Amino acid sequence: MREIKNIIFDLGGVIINLDYSRTIDAFNRLSGKPFETLFTQLQQNPLFDQFDKGTISEADFFGNLKTAMDTEASQDEMHRAWNAMLLDFPQERLDMLQRLKHKYRIFLLSNTNETHVKELEAQLHRQHGHENLEPFFEKVYYSCRIGMRKPDLKIFKFVLKENGLLKSETIFIDDSPQHVQGAMNAGIHSYYLAGHKTINELVSELGL
Numbered sequence: 001m002r003e004i005k006n007i008i009f010d011l012g013g014v015i016i017n018l019d020y021s022r023t024i025d026a027f028n029r030l031s032g033k034p035f036e037t038l039f040t041q042l043q044q045n046p047l048f049d050q051f052d053k054g055t056i057s058e059a060d061f062f063g064n065l066k067t068a069m070d071t072e073a074s075q076d077e078m079h080r081a082w083n084a085m086l087l088d089f090p091q092e093r094l095d096m097l098q099r100l101k102h103k104y105r106i107f108l109l110s111n112t113n114e115t116h117v118k119e120l121e122a123q124l125h126r127q128h129g130h131e132n133l134e135p136f137f138e139k140v141y142y143s144c145r146i147g148m149r150k151p152d153l154k155i156f157k158f159v160l161k162e163n164g165l166l167k168s169e170t171i172f173i174d175d176s177p178q179h180v181q182g183a184m185n186a187g188i189h190s191y192y193l194a195g196h197k198t199i200n201e202l203v204s205e206l207g208l
Helices: 020-030 046-052 058-069 075-083 091-101 114-128 153-163 177-185 199-205
Strands: 006-009 105-110 139-142 170-174 189-192
Touching: 020 075, 046 058, 058 075, 058 114, 075 114, 091 105, 091 199, 105 153, 139 153, 153 177, 170 177, 177 189
Parallel strands: 006 105, 006 170, 105 139, 170 189
Antiparallel strands: none
């Protein structure tokens, strides 16, 4: 393996803690139609992909979601349920990023949407006083702002090309196996962060 110079991190389940079941449970309380038939970590209704790519507005997303769920829930209730999966930013992970930034070029690549971006930045500010994640990375990529999402090959090629990264010198870390496979298909050294392990533990194991 060529010397590693670049690290691309996923966000949800890697840097910020997530609990998908909280969102599923919250929506199930708003509708008699099981939300898990529409959304899981591994597979989801095309509506969610469109929102992740920024091809539909927040209003259209929640309007279509209300129709699909056959619910009369208010906009605020829908927003709270959608954001329920977003938990905390452990300080030791932010410390790790600050340490790694002195040695590597590090990037964030996340499948997410504008509603979640606003909420996670609000949580980051409440918990740690930072307005956003930009101080921790050379560049932050949110799928909703670049019109692409993982595991599509083109999103990995885009990040490599835009930053002049050699795939042989780059590591990608994600907690979704399909995204790890997508990065591997792009020729990037890729690692799956299993649920029983923290990113700090994996980074230590990799000797980074």
